[in-house]
Amino acid sequence: MSDKVAVLVNGQAEIEFDRNKPLTDLQKTYLDKMDQEMDKGIHLSGEAIARPDQIQRAKFVANALLESIQSEDEPRIAATCSWLAVRLPELKQVRADLKQDSFSIDLVFDQEYQNQVRVDFDPSASKTSFH
Numbered sequence: 001m002s003d004k005v006a007v008l009v010n011g012q013a014e015i016e017f018d019r020n021k022p023l024t025d026l027q028k029t030y031l032d033k034m035d036q037e038m039d040k041g042i043h044l045s046g047e048a049i050a051r052p053d054q055i056q057r058a059k060f061v062a063n064a065l066l067e068s069i070q071s072e073d074e075p076r077i078a079a080t081c082s083w084l085a086v087r088l089p090e091l092k093q094v095r096a097d098l099k100q101d102s103f104s105i106d107l108v109f110d111q112e113y114q115n116q117v118r119v120d121f122d123p124s125a126s127k128t129s130f131h
Helices: 025-039 054-071 074-087
Strands: 004-009 012-018 042-044 047-049 093-098 103-108
Touching (some): 004 074, 025 054, 025 074, 054 074, 054 093, 054 103
Antiparallel strands (some): 042 047
């Protein structure tokens, strides 16, 4: 199990969820309520799914997470991100690519997110010459 789940939108890290921080009883209860609601069926990509499996649930919750990030709904971000991290212990990244009129979401189980460091390079300041 990975310690963290990273949520990236258009290649930029938006959230890092640390699985080492325990959830409160209230948070655990809320995740159970989310499961109970999904037990009643979900709509995913315009299709009604009466008995969603774990991956269909994860895609549904990831969609809700992306909507929450876009609307800056902090409590819903926390709930959906927690659900993904707790219910999918092998999940390492949620990658969302937003376009003007569409989006895609990938759940990544085989690649840890590595923090990227931006390096500014000014070629005119370089003292190295090549001959």
